[in-house]
Each structure stands twice: as structure tokens, then as C-alpha cells.
Amino acid sequence: MPATAWNVNFLRSPQITATNDHSTHALIILNQPFSFPLLHRLWHSTQWHCCADGGANRLFDSFSDNQDRLKFLPGLIKGDLDSIRPDVRQFYEDQGVPVVPDEDQDSTDLMKCVSALEEKERAEDLAQLHIVLLGGLSGRLDQTIPTLAYLHKLRKTRQRVFAVTDENVAWVLDAGEHEIEVDHGVLGQTCGLLPVGIDSTILSTSGLKWNLTDCPSSFDGLVSTSNHLVPGERVVWIKTSQPIWWTAELREFPKIC
Numbered sequence: 001m002p003a004t005a006w007n008v009n010f011l012r013s014p015q016i017t018a019t020n021d022h023s024t025h026a027l028i029i030l031n032q033p034f035s036f037p038l039l040h041r042l043w044h045s046t047q048w049h050c051c052a053d054g055g056a057n058r059l060f061d062s063f064s065d066n067q068d069r070l071k072f073l074p075g076l077i078k079g080d081l082d083s084i085r086p087d088v089r090q091f092y093e094d095q096g097v098p099v100v101p102d103e104d105q106d107s108t109d110l111m112k113c114v115s116a117l118e119e120k121e122r123a124e125d126l127a128q129l130h131i132v133l134l135g136g137l138s139g140r141l142d143q144t145i146p147t148l149a150y151l152h153k154l155r156k157t158r159q160r161v162f163a164v165t166d167e168n169v170a171w172v173l174d175a176g177e178h179e180i181e182v183d184h185g186v187l188g189q190t191c192g193l194l195p196v197g198i199d200s201t202i203l204s205t206s207g208l209k210w211n212l213t214d215c216p217s218s219f220d221g222l223v224s225t226s227n228h229l230v231p232g233e234r235v236v237w238i239k240t241s242q243p244i245w246w247t248a249e250l251r252e253f254p255k256i257c
């Protein structure tokens, strides 16, 4: 099997990459803090925008006036709607944004948004969009670990699902070989390979400061944390016998005036 190629071009400045193909990604905004530069960048590199319940409050609060708010209207707000504020709900409903309640108490608001995306893909006969989650890696542990678990499950049915915060971009690498294109303008130095949700894996890598060769990794043994990308290296190669979480540090994006 050839190595799976990965890039995080959706995090690059649209000015740098006119080739940024925003028509292939969906953004799901979760209820966790994020900076405006990160939102701005992700918004413009994604085609469909969905807020998971209280994620709508975060989007709304990213702007000081309605004129700017109107430039960032999501395609959908979905969840059990116990977190969205009444004023935020009213504002988006007035703009014609569908605010869809789903009372299911066995699935999270994130899961409800992914189901909505899948319904949209079916209804519009779309090719699968790559999913970008804004948030989901920090905050309450009983929300964070389910995000880690959910992306493990999604890898079986979705091609690409990324979780992005101001500090990290992370995703699950399936068993096999991967080549990650490293954009040093977007990614910081630090990265990790985290054996979450598996008993153990056998890892080999190149392009990192601390490389591994056929090395077992597990919670009982080695976890590659605080590893480094090597300046000048354009590709990280990873071979893993089991799915593994890959995480890389993000550089701070420039302020938007």
C-alpha cells in the first residue's frame, strides 16, 4: 500500500496559496475558546460551516458588531440547544440560518453535526468533505476524550478529519504508512505520536528529531511527546501498525486588522 499523503493547506494563508481548495472542507465549530485569526483562516478555507450548539455563541462573540457577524453566517446550528444563548439563536434565525434541535441524549452535539453533514452529502450527492473541527482537544476531560474516541471511529467512514485549536492540529493516522507535508510557516516545532485508544503499536518514523525504528509505543511504555519537527525537513514519514493520534503545534497566526 502506498503511503497516505497529508497536508494542512487549509491552515495556510489564502494569500500564500491561491490553490487553497476551500471547496473540499467542512468546518464544525465546537463550544471552546478560539482566536479570531484562527477562525478567520479556517472559515475561508472551508466550504460549509456548522456550529455545534454553544459553538454558535463562540462564533457570535467573535465579532463586536453585526456588520462583521453577517459575513460569517453558518450553514447550520445543531445540537440539543441547551447551550446556545437566546439572543444568539434569535440573531442567526433572523438571518435564515437553520437552528436544528436534536434531543438525542446518547450522542454529543459534535456527533449530531457530523450526522448533519452526512445527510447533506447524501441529499446533495456530494463527494465527502474533509472535516475540520474547531476545538475539541481541550477543556472538559469528559468532552475531550470522546473527541479523541470519535475521530478513531470516524476514520473508518471518513477520509480526513482534523481537530484544530490555537495550539494544535491533530488527527488519527490509520494503520499503515503516512507522509505528512510539513509547512514550517504554519506548524511550530513540537509534535507527538499518541497511542490513544489502542493497546500498543509499532512505530517507525523519519523527519523527526527523535525518530523511532520498529519501536513499540503504548500507555504502558513509550509515548512520543515533545518530539520536534526538523527545520528544513519537508516531510515526516510515519509507519504505524495500529491507528495513532498525530499532533503538531501550530504557530500563532498574525492578527487581522
Ligand SMILES: Nc1ncnc2c1ncn2[C@@H]1O[C@H](COP(=O)(O)OP(=O)(O)OP(=O)(O)O)[C@@H](O)[C@H]1O
Pocket (backbone or CB within 6 Å): 029, 030, 031, 032, 052, 053, 054, 055, 079, 080, 082, 083, 084, 107, 108, 109, 110, 111, 135, 136, 137, 138, 139, 140, 141, 143, 144, 147
Ligand atoms: N468544556 C468543554 N470542553 C471540551 N469540549 C467541549 C466543551 N464544551 C463543549 N465542547 C464541545 O463542543 C460541543 C458543543 O458543546 P455545547 O456546550 O454546546 O454542549 P454540551 O451540552 O456541553 O455538549 P454535549 O451536548 O455535546 O454533551 C460538544 O459536543 C463538545 O464537542
Ligand SMILES: Cc1ncc(C[n+]2csc(CCO)c2C)c(N)n1
Pocket (backbone or CB within 6 Å): 080, 104, 105, 106, 107, 108, 109
Ligand atoms: C452511558 C451514558 N453515559 C452518559 C450519557 C449522557 N450523554 C451522552 S451524550 C449526551 C448528550 C449531550 O448533549 C448525554 C446526555 C449517556 N446517554 N449514556
